[in-house]
Amino acid sequence: MVLISLPETALSCGGNLNGSGSFYSPHYPNYYPDNSYCVWHISAPYDQRVFLTFLEVSLENCCHCDFIAVYDGSSTNSPLLGRVCFNGTMSSFHSSSRYMTVVFRSDSSVVARGFYATFSSSLPETSGKVDCSSDNMNIVIYSSYLHSMGYSGYDLYLNDQRCRPQVSSYQVVFSFPLDTCGTLRKFSNGSVIYTNDVRAFTSNHGEITRQGNFQLRVSCYMDQDTTVQIMYEAWENITSSITGTGRFNATMAFYTSGSFTSPVYSTPYVVALNQNLYVQVQLHRNDNSLVLFVENCVASPSPHDYATRFYELVRDGCRVDSTYFSYTSGDRNVAQFRFKAFKFLRSNPTVYLQCRVIVCKANDPNSRCSMTCRSRKTRSLHSADEESTTLVLGPIQLKGTEKAAEEESPEKDVAEVKD
Template structure:
């Protein structure tokens, strides 16, 4: 961490009009651009988190060898660490780091919440560990475009007096949700050494089949056999402690292959626009839950299985300017500067009931896998 982003000669952002490499400081192409490299120029780059992505751009004119890259990872500073978990964020601060600044473990508190049992830290022989809820202990929730941010602060200050010689210590914690990823940041402010920790993680969305339109009983058998043209009911739900989030089904695509959604596909819904005549959405019991159905089918040439890949969008609940409330959107060519990823979930296989000869599918929640969005 904190190493120079370009330690060898490299070309940044300009002069690359044909074939070039883009290096991003994070898991997606919407992450900050570190460098754009071309014309045989080499470079060395360092990410500020546990992710770096690389994109190769080419045209159809000249064909050569391509590019080669080597990478390695190294541990970051362990004085502070932040984890953004499903129900809370966890801040860990080294006791030796506090001692180096002239503080003891008991000096570090969440301002205004030091007497609340829920907001007090666990003190071990080596660390001070704060379990900070997303709703409570003074955590502030903010929104920036499609980003939802949960932030709090840990403080250690000198006792009241006429003079002081120790710096106040502020450790600011922030968990930032970008539709399909968490960005964890932690840094020290107020004239002290600045420390920054960034981690990316998965956003947890669960999707499963249900036995009827009442959505009372999830399908638990595996395989789950159905008849041709049978109604299939699905429910997707955000798994997170913040209840003021909304979920929207942007796209669902069917394929006979679990890992190929480009060769042979069929759209149920795309960009919020319904493409299949049997697709129907249901009223949401809460903004965090999305429900829909469609009638089973099989692909020609008798492929035995059907897989679904659904793209979900997470927004602030009741934010009517967000994507979750705009419905069908006919998309034009994306602006690379505003590109944002979403939650991709693959569900299946679904197979036709064997005795019927015209069957479609099986599935259970155990067949669910979650992807990280577009590959770098």
């Protein structure tokens, strides 16, 4: 369970919010009451937008019963930006104007811990943007915005002054690996946050200057299956932000043996019943400060439907299939396991595998990765450090119903990987 320190000024149920801050469901982090109905009206300064992020969502397992609705305007009559339900991961919304309305509603049945959200004022997209992947940060600042502030692209630099941008007549672009240019990294509420600053040299001509201390703070929130980037403008006071979205990159692949040295590439992966299948999940970014843990793994005869017909290998970190064996237990930056091949009765012999893998901070005894198996009865409701990357691997094609030999030649194994 992630405990978030709540500011005393945050409202418990509805109200008017301005600028930047946070709000949460009634009684959070304890259970919200039945029949809750809360409305928050959020506004940003003139010519700016509202950027809203839900850091934690734990609602009843029913989207029509308990939900959060986000409206693009000053009332519930405004266009609906979207709904957040029980299975919502870290979700973000941008308004098209300076107003946004958020409604939280619960029915009279099951309750849960609720939600915690933050909001900020955001500069329009015409000013700039930032995109992040597992490996790189790309910052684009438009020249028209810089000129309105009295600066040129040639004035800009990052925390490491040797990192300078590419400058054109209409935009300024910084593009660099996440672990360079003075980028800082920290862990917060289950996210890995990378931060840097765009700064500017002030004019050294004359005795006075009317230029402020220009600074754009750029942050990438790497939250398992989602990356949210925030770049906010810091003069004397931080009042606005520029935001973007991306993905946390990971791959899942078959290997020829338990040594996990030789991946297989072709498709389909032709195997025999009861043959050992070896799977490895790995982050694109090799970061020893992060570890992986297999939370759920489900097989299906369809790559698009894992609810109608499915077979569980792992549930809540606990082994369900007797042939499943994990080589790692949330203590490495790769996840490796094996299981024996099977087929679904009364269907074609093709099988697909979908796994949800959690990313945690290494050496954290309180992280989900350190808890390993926990039953559904004792499991706490979904929290910010339990979001997961979902990966699909397949197809696996059976070559016969005969029992496989104890050890088949691994050189015959072939596979397809789908991210």
